[in-house]
Amino acid sequence: MGYDPQNPMADRITDIGPPHYEEQMPPVIRANFGKWMYHEITQPGVLVHVSETGAECYTVRVGSARLISIELIREMCDVADKHCDGHLRFTTRNNVEFMVDSKAKVQPLLDDLASREGRFPVGGTGAGVTNIVHTQGWIHCHTPATDASGVVKAVMDEVFEHFISMEMPAQVRIALACCLNMCGAVHASDIAILGVHRKPPMIDHDAITGLCELPLAIASCPLGAIKPAKATNEKGEEVKSVQVNAAKCMFCGNCYTMCPAMPLADPEGDGIAILVGGKVSNAKSAPKFSKLVIPFLPNTTPRWPETTAVVKKIIEVYSKDAHKYERVGEWAERIGWEKFFEKCDIPFTIKSIDDYRLAYTTWRTTTQFKFTSHIK
C-alpha cells in the first residue's frame, strides 16, 4: 500500500531519524574505523589515509556547485559505481569525495573525472582555496541582499587555480552569506562575502495589520528603532502600524523576518560587504571573527566583477606576503591592519571603525602603530 490521501495518518511512520552512518560507509572505511595512523596529500585533491592495519584509503576530492541536480548526482553515482564499489561522501564545504582502497585505482578514477567536461574539478586540499560554503541567495531565499550561487561561481572561476593547487601559505576558506542572518556562518572565514542591505524598511500600512503582530515587529529591532504609530492605509482608514527611526536602523532585516510588511531589499541599496581574517580552527591562534574591510560593493550581475577583483587581490597579496602556515587573519595581525589596507590597496573608510556594541575593544589604545600612506 502506498500513500492514501483519504487516510493520511494510516501506517504513519515518524521520528525514525537518519539512516545509521555505518550502513553507507565504504568497506575500507568500516574496516579501519578508529584505526587510522596518518594521512598525506599526494597531489592536489588526492589524500591517502593509512591505517594501523596497513590498509590505505585514497580519497579524490572534487568541487561541486552545491546547488546540484539529481542528474548530476546520478552521474556522481555512476563514477562511484564504476570506481568506488558504490560509495561516495560529501564534505562540509560541499565537495564530493570518491574513495578507493588502492593506489592502482586512483589514476583510472582521475582519468574518468577528467573526461567529464569540467564537471568534476579535482582539488580543494591543503594550502589552497577549497569550495565556498554558501547560502541560497536569489535561487530560493526571501531575505537575501545578494545572490549566492552566482557570486560563488564568479569567485570560484577567478580563484580556480588556487583550488587545483596548494601554493598558499595556509588554507584559505572563503564563505558567502546572502544576508546578515548568515545561514552560512561567514563570520569566521579567511574571506567572507556578505550580502548587506543599506536602506531602512518600507512599511506597508495596507498589509501590516493582517500580516504582523505589531509588538513582535517592534521587539524584533535590536536597536529600538521601531515604534508603534498610527498610519493611514490606501483606503484612507486609520490603522495601527509602526514607524522606523532611520537614524537608528542598521539594516539587519530582522524586522522583515518577523513582519513581512516591512520589506527592505532594494536593487541599489543591496550589495556585498567583504570581511577578512576569520578562522574557526584552534590551531596556533584562537578562533577569530572576520573583520569588515569593505562596507559595500554593488550587485553587478551577472559576474560581480568588483567582488571577484577584491577577493583575488587579497589572495594574491596574502600569498606573496604571509609566512608559511600563517592564516589570513594571523598575517593581518602580524603586519597590522593598517598595513593590510595599504598592501591590499583597499581604501580605509569610517565604516571599518566599529560603532556597534562593545566597539571600544577594537579601538587602538596604544602609541604602537605603523606609519602608512594613510597618514598624510
Added chain:
Amino acid sequence: MPKHDTPLLDELEKGPWPSFVTDIKRQAATKPECWDILGQLELSFKDRITHWKHGGIVGVFGYGGGIVGRYSDVPDRFPGVAHFHTVRLNQPSGMYYSTSKLRAICSLWEKYGSGMTNMHGSTGDLVLLGTTTPNLEPLFYELTHDLNQDLGGSGSNLRTPSCCLGKSRCEWSCVDTQALCYSLTMRYQDEIHRPAFPYKFKFKFSGCPNDCVASIARSDLSVIGTWRDDIRIDQDAVKKYVSGDYKANAGAHGTRDWGKFSINKEVINLCPTKCMWMEGETLKIDNAECTRCMHCINVMPRALRPGLDQGATVLVGAKAPILDGAQFATMIVPFMKMDAENDFQEIVDFIENLWDWWMEHGKNRERVGESIQRVGLPTFLKVLNIEPLPQHIREPRSNPYVFWESEEVEGGFDRDVREFRKRHKQ
C-alpha cells in the same frame, strides 16, 4: 527548447568552475519546471532583488519542522516555481552515501520535486529544493516507508545535529563524533521535529580542535574532542621529518617550494605556548604547558598523535550576527568523557539542564548565547551548577564593580540610618 531567454545567467556557463546554470539546463530536459527556476533567477539578476515571497508555513502532519515553505511573487510568469518548498532530509553522520540510497533519493525527488538539491545545506541536511504543497505528504510517506529516512529540523527547534567525519577517516578524532551525533539525533527526534524552544538550537561535534565542522563558530552546543595526557611521539618519524624523508604538513604545501623543512621554524617556534624543544635529535614536549592547539600534530602527523586519555571540551553559545552580534561558543566544561557505553549520559544531563534553564528564561528569538550574555556568565554557571574555573576566562575582569549579595556580606545590607547619624552628623 529553452522556455525563457537567460542572457545574464548564460554568462555563468563560462569559466572553469562547475556551472549550476549548465547543470539546471541539463536537468530541464527531464524536469521542465527547471526552466522556470532559471527564468525567475534571470529576472532576479535583471532586477537585482529576490522574487520569493516572505514565508509560508507548510509541513507534514505532526511535524513543525523539516520543511520550509516558499512561494514565487511572479507565479504567473513562472508557474513551475509557484510553490517551491524546501524539504530538509536528515543526513547520515559523516555524509557517506551508498549510490543505491542516493539514487533512491534522486528517484523520489524526480517524482515529487524539481530535481534540484543542495548537497548539503549549511546546517548539514541534504536539501531537496522545490516542491508543491500537495506533494509533501506522499513524499514523506515514501521517504519513511521506502527509504527509511526522515526529515531534519527547521524553525525554533533543535536543528539537525552534524559532525565531522570523526574516527571513520581521521587519525586525530578524540571522540567518535558520528556515534555521538547519531545517538543524540535519535534521542531528540521530538525536539528536532516539533518546535518548542525560544529559538533555534544547534549541536555540532568536532573530533579535534581543528574543528572541521566549525562548531565553535556556529553551534549553541559545541563539543570538540581533546585529550588530557601526553602527545604521543614517534621519535624515528621526527627524524624523518627533519631529514626531509616525510613531507611536512601531510604534503599540504605540496605545489610550492618553501625550502627545506625546519622543525624550529615550522613547529617549535610556532607553538603558541613554546612548550617544545629539541634535545639533540629528540623532540621534547612539556605537556603540562600544552594547550592542545593541534599545530605540531598537523605539521607532523606521522610523528605526533593526540594522547590516549580522550574526551571533549564542551562549549556553549555560538551564533552568527542576528541579533546581538556574532559570538563564538564559550568554554564551559573543560573535559568530559564521551561514553557510548552509557549512551553519552554525561552530555545528555548537561544538555537537559541547559535546556530546562533556557526554555524557562530565554526570550523569544534569543539564542542561548544571547541569554547567557544577558544574565552574565557567572549566573549561567550558577544555574548550571558548574564550579567557576580560571579556564572559563581569557583574563579576570578589569573593572571592580562586583555584585555582592546581602548574605555574602557580614551583617547584611540592612542598616539603620538614624543609628548612623548618631555617630556621623549630616
